[in-house]
Amino acid sequence: MISAFALAPAALAQDRTDRQVTAEEAFEDYRELYGPPEPEPEVSADCDDPVGDEIVVCAALEEQSQFRVPSRLDRGDNSNLKWDYEPPDVAGPGIFKGKATASGCVKGLTCPPPPAYIFDITALPEAPPGSDADKIAKGEKPAG
Template sequence: MSEADRELAEKMMARGRVTPDKLTNRCSTPERRGDIVVCAPKQDEFRMPSTADSDPNSKEALDDGQLRAPDVAGNGIFKGKATMGFGSVTRPYIIDLSSIPQAPEGSDADKIAKGEMRAD
């Protein structure tokens, strides 16, 4: 509606030429005999709110093709079941290589150390 139309409608309502009561009365009884008046009841009472209006965070309301930032409020970064958790870390084995004795001469360990034999 343009601003000019809005001003004209406000002037007509201020002068009493068009009021909701007059419109209702005009629908119930025609002004002249033989006139056909087409009226309908207000449909607002029969309308159900859309999913986007009743639950703006529902999947249907958010499925409009627009990208949205994730909701990071609440416990953790994302709401829902954790995808990965940490228990306790396995303790590493500590081996003191200086306490291992030297391999006896001619043994497999000695030959592997010298490169004379492959360690399979």
């Protein structure tokens, strides 16, 4: 047996101060105090009756305004809907405002890669004996 004061809060234990409380009674007291709240009663929805083997699933819609953050438009501020200004002059003063074309590129940004040169190595003549090219080909001299 467990004492009523050991498990149950004073509010529930007042009527059990003169006797021992079982563990089951103490757990029931705790479930009553600290357990989940009773579910809210279901709101009846205006549902159509099923026809034949049809299954009808419906529910009443909850009020959603509690989840909405009011905007400036709700308060009548529609300043974001009008534009009283001229568009900015991106050309700026002193810049040619006629038709113009640009050529060239900015190094490293918009330049195309250099062309790839293709050549036939087999069409090259043989290196003369004793030349640097011949010695490099035979591994007798480092390239470079």
